[in-house]
Amino acid sequence: MARILYELAAEDDARFSPYCWRTRFALAHKRLDAEMRGLGFLEIPQAVGAPHRTVPILDDDGHVVSDSWAIALYLEDKYPGASLWNFGQQALGLYRALDVWANQVLVPAIVPLAVLDIHSRIRPADRAYFRESREKRLGMALEQAAGADPATRVDAVRKLLAPVRDTLVRQQWLGGSSPDYADYIVAGTLQWPRVICRTPLLSPEDPVAQWFERCLDLFDGLGRRMPAAPIAATSAGA
């Protein structure tokens, strides 16, 4: 049985994709082993038989699924033990709302804090592609998107996390009394700046930070084993 998860890899092989981390946590939740194979941006289209534009791509013994949400649905269907949805199948639309909120609101708010760090950490061969594709998407130079004031951007992200924070003041996990895919969506997203951003995003006394530490401890420290980015000397601080 060969199971391979294709992930984005930095020059030093760090794994930082917010979507790949959701899948890593989902696989661990299901107690499924996989080889975690790192790819540069330019290698993604050639990674498996049919061309894919994005990672994660899961090759489950020849059955290929891409997109973290589609992979979560596939895993739940194929391996029904240890459900990813603590609130049941009918609540799937609410999990998906959290997923698209993370993709459409949280990720874009973190992008300005991350783009220059990503650019300098990825493989040299990927940098021209990354710059060109992201500048086209952002409609401006990476340096302009990053802007001059990380503190304001950090503040904005912390404010956006309010709905998550409200829940974590009341309960240990977004999934309730035990973690589930809701936790992996947000923790996977936050693992991205943890691994790549030299500007710290969460203040240690934030309930979100404390929950994130619990997430990093899950599955024998799966998330924590990936080293955090060094803090920039000029960073906004905590």
Place this chain on the structure above:
Amino acid sequence: MARILYELAAEDDARFSPYCWRTRFALAHKRLDAEMRGLGFLEIPQAVGAPHRTVPILDDDGHVVSDSWAIALYLEDKYPGASLWNFGQQALGLYRALDVWANQVLVPAIVPLAVLDIHSRIRPADRAYFRESREKRLGMALEQAAGADPATRVDAVRKLLAPVRDTLVRQQWLGGSSPDYADYIVAGTLQWPRVICRTPLLSPEDPVAQWFERCLDLFDGLGRRMPAAPIAATSAGA
């Protein structure tokens, strides 16, 4: 026992606020009567004792709560019968994710389709305030925000509704086998363009449109009794 819901009212007294409709549905779900009192934009700060900037404002026999989400939490706490959360209290964070997704993604995508219709439908006394505050928020003239191509904007909103659609292909309600606050969040948001926009948003064969019709039938046609906006002759059509 006096219970008053303060809502935004158009010149012809139509009620169109996406947030007020969430509360209307929540009150009906709890079988709670209320006087629905219409306000112009300029009347909101003076409506109740303490100044509020936005509606809905609920005055529940002297206890005043504003903000649709805060009102939902208050109603559930004060009137625990007929829960607003079919998936339980621990799933509240997921409902909130849907709520903030509607506020931060869905509402802004509908705004360009709605601004000029709102401007022409509200009380004449409110128009200067509406134009000035919205143009400041949007960073451009209302006419510029509305743009020239409603069909493209309609398309974008329909695409954004994909996560809602995916759920409604599988089940009757976002809340599962019976409607709950998840349905009221999205239906309340869609009631806004239904009442105010002269460009139709949903295509009749869309599962979202069919579910929205079911929502309009709830509570003896509570939503349907509010007339839909007339369709503009130049509209993008279905």
